[in-house]
Structures are given as C-alpha cells and as structure tokens.
Amino acid sequence: MICVLLIIATITANAEKLTDNLNYNVRLGYNLGGTAPIGIPSSIRGMDSYDPGWNLSYGFDVQKDIRGPWGVMTGIHLENKGMEVDARVKNYHMEMVQGGQRLEGYFTGNNVVNVEEWLLTVPIMATYHVGGNVKLKLGPYISYAMSHKFYGHAYNGYLREGTPTGDRINLGNTEEQRGSYDFSDDMRRLQFGIDVGADWYFSKRWGAYADLSWGLTGIHKSDFKTIEQTLYPIFGTVGLTYKLK
Amino acid sequence: MQSSKLIWVIILLCGCLSSCFKEEPLNAECDIESVWVHTDNPDDFFFNRTDTIINVPYSKSEITFYVKRNSDITHMAPMFKITEGATIEPANGSLQDFSRGPVTYKVTSQDKQWNRVYNVAFQERSRTVTDTLKFDFDNYELDKEYGKFYVWYDKNEDGKTTYLWATGNPGFRYAYSTMKDPDRYPTTPIAEGIDGASVKLETRSTGAFGVINNKRIAAGNLFYGFFDTKYVLTETMKSTNFGHPFDKTPIKFEGYYRYKSGDKYQDKNGNEIPGKKDQGSIYSVMYRNHDNAGNEVMLHGDDVLTNPHIVAVARMVDVTGTEDWTKFELDFKYFDNIDETLLNNYGYNLAIVFSSSYEGDHFEGAVGSTLLIDKVRLICKKTE
Numbered sequence: 001m002i003c004v005l006l007i008i009a010t011i012t013a014n015a016e017k018l019t020d021n022l023n024y025n026v027r028l029g030y031n032l033g034g035t036a037p038i039g040i041p042s043s044i045r046g047m048d049s050y051d052p053g054w055n056l057s058y059g060f061d062v063q064k065d066i067r068g069p070w071g072v073m074t075g076i077h078l079e080n081k082g083m084e085v086d087a088r089v090k091n092y093h094m095e096m097v098q099g100g101q102r103l104e105g106y107f108t109g110n111n112v113v114n115v116e117e118w119l120l121t122v123p124i125m126a127t128y129h130v131g132g133n134v135k136l137k138l139g140p141y142i143s144y145a146m147s148h149k150f151y152g153h154a155y156n157g158y159l160r161e162g163t164p165t166g167d168r169i170n171l172g173n174t175e176e177q178r179g180s181y182d183f184s185d186d187m188r189r190l191q192f193g194i195d196v197g198a199d200w201y202f203s204k205r206w207g208a209y210a211d212l213s214w215g216l217t218g219i220h221k222s223d224f225k226t227i228e229q230t231l232y233p234i235f236g237t238v239g240l241t242y243k244l245k
Numbered sequence: 246m247q248s249s250k251l252i253w254v255i256i257l258l259c260g261c262l263s264s265c266f267k268e269e270p271l272n273a274e275c276d277i278e279s280v281w282v283h284t285d286n287p288d289d290f291f292f293n294r295t296d297t298i299i300n301v302p303y304s305k306s307e308i309t310f311y312v313k314r315n316s317d318i319t320h321m322a323p324m325f326k327i328t329e330g331a332t333i334e335p336a337n338g339s340l341q342d343f344s345r346g347p348v349t350y351k352v353t354s355q356d357k358q359w360n361r362v363y364n365v366a367f368q369e370r371s372r373t374v375t376d377t378l379k380f381d382f383d384n385y386e387l388d389k390e391y392g393k394f395y396v397w398y399d400k401n402e403d404g405k406t407t408y409l410w411a412t413g414n415p416g417f418r419y420a421y422s423t424m425k426d427p428d429r430y431p432t433t434p435i436a437e438g439i440d441g442a443s444v445k446l447e448t449r450s451t452g453a454f455g456v457i458n459n460k461r462i463a464a465g466n467l468f469y470g471f472f473d474t475k476y477v478l479t480e481t482m483k484s485t486n487f488g489h490p491f492d493k494t495p496i497k498f499e500g501y502y503r504y505k506s507g508d509k510y511q512d513k514n515g516n517e518i519p520g521k522k523d524q525g526s527i528y529s530v531m532y533r534n535h536d537n538a539g540n541e542v543m544l545h546g547d548d549v550l551t552n553p554h555i556v557a558v559a560r561m562v563d564v565t566g567t568e569d570w571t572k573f574e575l576d577f578k579y580f581d582n583i584d585e586t587l588l589n590n591y592g593y594n595l596a597i598v599f600s601s602s603y604e605g606d607h608f609e610g611a612v613g614s615t616l617l618i619d620k621v622r623l624i625c626k627k628t629e
Contacts, residue, residue, distance in 0.1 A: 099453025164273035
C-alpha cells in the first residue's frame, strides 16, 4: 500500500494544477462476496447455501490523468455489503448470546450467519490507462460502517458445553429449538482494505466496471474473541459507470 | 477485459470459499454411548433382559448395572459403544472383577486431546424393607459438576447415598448462565419446613433465551426420576424421565404443602391470560416399565398421566392457594392389579412429581407461583 501511495505522491508532485482536467463519473454496482476467514479452519466442513443478498454500491468518483497513462482517482461510495451463509461445522467453537445470557461450547451441525453493513467508502487509487477505453485501478480504501448487523443461529446439531466432553444439548430446526446469537454490537465501524479493478468505457459516456475490494481489517472489533477466526470482508463489484464530465 | 476481470473475481471468491475446506478434523468427543454385558444365562443375573444394556446419558459418568442378589460378578466383560475413533482403557470387552467395587474406564478421543473417566458398577438391587417410605428433603448439596444449583439425595436403609430425585435446575442453568445464586433457581431448599428443611418450587422467568426459544418460564419441579439435559431445547418433554423401579405396592401418598399462585398467568407466547390462576401439581404414578414386547417403558412430560402402562395414580386435583402448611392425603387409584411376581422382579416404576405450575411443561404459568413441599410419605401394602 505504501508503494501505491508513493506512486500517487510522485505523480501528483510532478503534475500540473490539481483541479485541471478532472473527470467526474457516477457509478452503480452490485456487490457480491462475503465475510470469511483467510484460510478456512478445518472445523468448517462445507457450505450448504450461500445467499449474496441484494448489495448495491452507489459511487461518485473524480479522476485525473497526470502523466502518460497514469492518473489518480478518489470518490465516495455508499454501499451495502452483506450475505447469508449456511455452513456445516464440526466441533466449531461458538457462543449463543441473548440479552446478556450466554452458552458457550463446541457445536457440530449447521450454522447460519447473516451479515449486513451499510458503508461509506472512500477509495484512493492510482489509475493506469492500458489503451482502448480501459483503465486499471489499484489503491487503498477506507470505510465507515453506518449500520452493521451480524447475527445467526446454530441448528440441526448439538452443542457440547464448554469443552467437547461437556454436557450435550441437541439443537433442532425450528425457532424454538435452535441456538441464536447476535454479535452486531461487536462490529467495528472503521475498516480499510485494498481495492483493485478496471473501468471500461464502451461509449463516450457509458462504461462498465469491476472491482475487488479486499478487507484488511476484520469486521469485528479486535477484542472480540467469540468467533476464533477473524472474518474479513471480501467483495467483488460489477456495475455501470457514467461519465459526467 | 471486463469479463475476464469478472471471471477472476469469481474464481478468487469460489477458491476461497470452497477449495480451502480442509480435511475433516478427527473427533474430539469421547463418550460411552452405551454399554452392555452378555451372559449365557441373563436371567440368573438380571431381573429384566433390558437391564443387560444401558444407554448412557451424556451428562453421566457413573454407570450402574443392577443385578440380582448373590450374582457372581467376578468375571464380567462389559462391551462399550464409544464415540467413533475413540479408544477405551481397560480394553473393550475385557474381563473385569466387579465384586471389589466399580471399575474405572478411561475413554480418549480420536484426536487424543480429550478424555472422560467413567465408573462402571454392578450393584445388587436392594429390597425396600420399610412399608412407609419417608422423604423429608433434608439432604441437599450443590451439584458436583458446576456448583450452581441444588440437588437432593437420600440415605438408603443400608446407608448408601442415592440420587433418585431430579429437578429441572440443570436446564435452567443453560438459560441463565449469569445466575450465580443457587437460591434463585426454580427448585431450592428452604430452612423452615414442617420439620427440618423443605423444598421450594418457584416458577421463574427464563429471560432472553426463553423468549427467543419460546420457553419463557421454568416451573419449579421436583420428581422421582432423571433429568436429561440433552433434550432441553428440542424435545423438551423428553428431558423429564419420570420414575424408578419400585418393588412395593403403594396405597397412600401423603405430605405437606403450601401454595401461592403468581400474579400474572401467561400463555406460551408470554401473553397474560387475565383472571386465570396458576395451580401446582402433586401426584404419584405406578406403571409397568416394560411393554408386552419387552421394550423398556419410561414416562415423560407428555404422557406421565396418560401412558397405557400406568396401573395406579394418586393425584391431587386442585393445588391452589394455602397460607399455612396443609396436609395432603391421596389414595392410589388402581386401574389394573399388581402382578406380585412382576413387582418382585422390579417390573414396575414409581414416579412422584411436584411442580409449581401445572401447565409448566407447556411453558405456561405465572412467574412467582410457589409450591413448598415437605414430609412426604409413601405408604405401601404390608409385606410379610
């Protein structure tokens, strides 16, 4: 990331007046991805279902060509990152929490996780015009989570309380028989990561774009230990962009 | 360009989410699920064929085979069904001498990280000598595993300690993990009784977990039987196993009680039912513990008063408010004759049930309903 910043700094230092020749565009995209641990632990056995949800990204960007093919881009994106995953787990350490009461242990069965976040994101990217009407983009982003939800339930399985030798509690598949949790309050508001992507203008004003934003901060606060693995938001975005100027 | 980028994104995501699944971890559990013994003449050792096999509840680590008096238990070879991949010491099926007391078995999990220690005993079923069984509930202690709630025990005629009374306290512990005070569980001892201590059963709210799982109240209960925590969330009615083998013919069921209904009677969804008063439950049931095919019969929350194997019931119809200690005297009503041979072979179970909310098994009742119980007597037919 330091590398990218250096490039941007060098380029801008040699540039003409900053406000000259600015390109403005708006974009509307669809975010598809998930929050997942990097290196899935062996206690997660498989995925029974995955619902990417209806995650939209609205953006306004300013781009400036600086020298040759190089340029910079920044902007503000209002976006939603969410998903619902139903995973099969074995001896997965977890905690059911409701209203201050908690039940912790090792769960074998199915675990549904819902994540929903509304974020304000500011990317700062270097752009590179590769020819034709395609620009590559790479740079860091910073996000502020305006709303965040992380909740789910364990079902169709059993929990061994405390340790794998502890009391066994069966969990069923109705609301009355499953174990619910909600860790929304343990999520962090400020996130950052790396964004890489490409814009392709197929007409004078209209273009398509694809980005991959890789979170480098976990979605939960760093002192949150209930879920042993840190979950990182990794989302791809595809959408349309319209050049205003 | 655009489409190849998209493919990249998809490949990356899919790669992350699916191909990264690692090999299945080895099993971490190490339970004895069941244990059985094979003998050429099971009738010489056991009262019932079903006594040769025991399905072990996950919460139990003491396993007892009940055998006939003077059985030769010096050469028994119990067989164990344990968690897949786990190992057991001494070896599964090895000959052991149980005449010198329980034999300790250690089960180690497949991943070698965990182990459990079990004691397996062969014990003579001692005959009930007295014609009047007395339950004064003066013997109680904090549960040995968690030290969070009370359990009750009796001293047998031969001086042995038996834990034949159960409560729903272990289930309440799951709902109320922050509860540190054992006196705020649904079933507690109180110092002042008719003589010595008595038992206080109080219907309690189960808090946030109770709401989300639609099990909003926990009635205080005390019963002659066993509480299986495995089923508290799923088949809750199955968690109460009512009854223990009994070799006498009960005639009368007596004792002392006090009852106070809580203020607001609520239905399962937590809605108040105006005008409805809570009641307690006091009853005892005698039933055949095997069906005609020889399968074991155990009464649970959903059939404790309706199971076709019930032969006699002594039940108090209205357990309503009484300020002072009040005596209850109930006669057993028999629907079937007692088969003496079956009785002597422990073919009947006796259940005794007390609850602070009569519809508590359906999670309906009034928080605060309180039933006090003391000096319970079970008067049986005299045997020569």
